[in-house]
Amino acid sequence: MPEIEEETLETNSRDEMLSPVKLVRFQRRAQRTDSIEVLQRDLLRLYANPLEDFMDFWPKNPSDYREKMGRYTKEVRKLGIHLFGAIMESLNLGGATHLKENFNQGMHMVVANRYSPYQESSNIKIGAPPHSDHSIITILLQSSPGLQVLDMADNNHDHHNNGTWKAIPKLEASLQVFVGDHLEVLSNGIYKSVWHRVIPISTSNARISMASFHNFQIDEIVEPAKELIDNDRPKKFKGSSVRDLLKYASSQKPVRLIDTHRII
Ligand SMILES: O=C(O)CCC(=O)C(=O)O
DSSP, rough: OOOEEEEEEEEEOOOOGGEEEEEEEEEEEEEEEEEEEEEEEEEEEEOOOSHHHGGGOOOOOSSHHHHHHHHHHHHHHHHHHHHHHHHHHHHOOTOHHHHHHHHHOOOEEEEEEEOOOOTTSEEEEEEEEEEOOOEEEEEEEEESOOOOOOOTTTTTOOOOSSSSEOOOOTTTTOOOEEOOOHHHTTTTSSSSOOOEOOOOOOOOOOOEEEEEEEOOOOTOBBBBOOGSSSSOOOBBBBOOOOOHHHHHHTTTTTSSSHHHHHHO
């Protein structure tokens, strides 16, 4: 029997991806041969740039939440800006100040994921399904192992059905950095967004992760940089904004928006 996948978002606020704070139980249901399997995680999503505009919407409990989370988001944002500068240099786009300015003023979304303890026998499995991120880059902090990335070294990078899942170890005091879909577009396919999923290792302890998604401004159309288009490397993608990617993600289609925007 073919696998049917359906995702549901359980949330108080139905105005989807753009409310300043959202608490969600994210479930993906898949019809297996003789049962329905559910893949579940809980997440709290906050916007964080500009911090002054959003912090008043953040949780007040525990009482130092805003102060500590504010400090973390400020530091991780600085890191994101440094990394973006280095990536631009690697693409010989170091002089493209409009891109840097846009990134500096861009959208910063922070998602705290909680993967609760679970029983192996339950048909509710805990984890995150295979996906890539809408961001330019994502910076991830994780409490314990469970993250896996698809290694497509021997495959055509544009297809995500093949490849080998590789576990990413949790290294003390380290962050992971992912290339997101909009960097794949901006770099005209030179950087590839990372296909990843989560299968928590421990059934008895919760796993927590904090993903910081760094984007351009929400309505900025992201297209391949013109400096990276030539006869040898023609333009690979049509443009899209972060708003387009978020709206599309909430429509829960199995194909990435940037793949539907592929020109070649
Ligand atoms: O929990 C993780 O390690 C990854 C989370 C993730 O992929 C996401 O929030 O998009």
